[in-house]
Amino acid sequence: MCGIIGIVAKNYANQLIYDGLTVLQHRGQDAAGMVTCDDGRLYLRKDNGMVRDVFHTRHMLNLKGNVGIGHVRYPTAGCSSSAEAQPFYVNSPYGITLAHNGNLTNGEELKRELFLEDLRHQYGFRFRGTVERAGPGTGARRQGAAGCQRCI
Secondary structure: OOEEEEEEOOOOOHHHHHHHHHHOHHHOOOEEEEEEEEOOEEEEEEEEOOHHHHOOHHHHHHOOOOEEEEEEEOOOOOOOOHHHOOOEEEOOOOOEEEEEEEOOOOHHHHHHHHHHHOHHHHOOOOEOOOEOOOOOOHHHHOOOEEEEEEEO
């Protein structure tokens, strides 16, 4: 059980995401994270701990942009390492962040499928006012995840 929030705002989204994560804190106290997007660049902050302990003024000032996602984690799988804190970020091919709630029971299968078909390059995530999918039907084939947000 985790908490996820996604915001598209007229102004900076960081404070709205912070406030949302604070409200969702009961869904996970192990770790918190936030990523924002400004002019195609991603800004990420995540760590173990409660929302109030992970985000300080210096962190909030660096989370620029009017689009973002946030996550609070309650571990049901994996360990309590800060490496497990979300949102996850991958730089290739264009940069993608992902936050999820639940356990992907077919994660390895989806990963293998995407890499074998090379969909990550053909249908890469980019921000152009909308979110483009990773490939035809990838979301529909996801099993076990209760919810998912992505920011690109």
